[in-house]
Amino acid sequence: MTEVEGTDTRTRLLEAAADLIAATPGEDFSLRAVCDAAGVKMPTLYHFFGNKQGLVEAVVERGFDMYLSAKSSTESSGDPIQDLRLGWDAHVAFGLENPGFYTLMYGKVRPGYSPEAQSKPSEILRGLTLKAEQDGRLVVGHEQAAAHVLATNIGVTLRLVIQGKNDPELSAGVREGVLAAITGTGQSEPGDGRLGHAVIERAAANPDILGETETQLLIQWIGRLGEV
Amino acid sequence: MTEVEGTDTRTRLLEAAADLIAATPGEDFSLRAVCDAAGVKMPTLYHFFGNKQGLVEAVVERGFDMYLSAKSSTESSGDPIQDLRLGWDAHVAFGLENPGFYTLMYGKVRPGYSPEAQSKPSEILRGLTLKAEQDGRLVVGHEQAAAHVLATNIGVTLRLVIQGKNDPELSAGVREGVLAAITGTGQSEPGDGRLGHAVIERAAANPDILGETETQLLIQWIGRLGEV
DNA sequence: CAACCTCCGTATCGTTGTTACATCGGACTA
């Protein structure tokens, strides 16, 4: 072989598969079509990827890399809650821009097994919720918060991918509801000891609004309201 | 044919397919295996269902019927918000008990098309949110509320189905967060005029806790906090 | 030079979804 093609055969196969998946999101694809597009016969594909699942996993890993590189370019605000917001939006945006990849990454429902690479974004998410917990911003455990965010973020994104069009109002609404739920910015149940958490946070963070003595009094009053 | 079997051939095929799907959730299934289990050759299956997708859709429709009959037996509280709660739990329970069906019903990500029968539960959901809106319980439109509930409910259920085990804390946490978000029981954004809504409500409803002047002062202070 | 490894083509296998064609029995009609 004269090796006129500049790219590696394995990379060519990977890109051909990615193109086919992106071209028909949600549909199945044929290994022979991948090989034809890469100008190669099937045993070559099997040589590099073992079987179809191996190819799919390689494509998924590639998808997660794309996702992470697109995500890491935006996430830097220092505030973990704000980072969760940015991460949420980046997640939704990636899903809508790459429905084929997203389907393989998060839409595959094979009980008991989740793709390897899926752990990386989850790690980032857990890092954020852990930091938020250490900053005292959470009213639930950081694992619980991460699971909460992940499940709803995937749910909203899958929904938007299925119906094919974006709905910023829905995404933002669910996002803020979720953040409110895990930060206690919204009161979940009377009598759980967290009544007025958001008010206290805001007042304590800005004691100049009411003045220092008034702020202390406010916090004390809200505490008495919550005790009953 | 002497028709010794008590059941209809079509029903037998349907049940055989349902059994196979339930036996290997998320995995694909073979039409020949269905026919073997039903004691019938392939053209019979094609006579009744046209093609594989037709069979799958019939199974899905059957799954939705099961889901609705299991759901309708619990939903009767009169309070639309409480009905949403019950519907949420029924949804999660059905998904966990029938992961194979649930995967076909809500896990299929084929952009642009959603199964026909999926509209029935959505109609019920929209009916509940509409009633809640008419009762003045919502702070968002009833369609927005329905979409919010549906996306998150599916997201949580898919998550639980994938990881195979239930997590009542997660489900209940997301559920209450969602209900808080659409009923305004929680405050969604600082500066939207809802900061400390629950505190104010509680204080105003029980002016004897703090005393009347202190209560008025509290409400005024919270208002000033929210304006900034 | 020979052994070996990576890369890749030829040919084939078993399974799958799908369909053309034939058969058989009951229902309706003249």
Next chain:
DNA sequence: TAGTCCGATGTAACAACGATACGGAGGTTG
């Protein structure tokens, strides 16, 4: 009663698919 039609089912085959056994070309290494 004889004829005709139609739904239900079987026989057989096809094309596409994932997967694999086998071999050969080319470079590398001992």
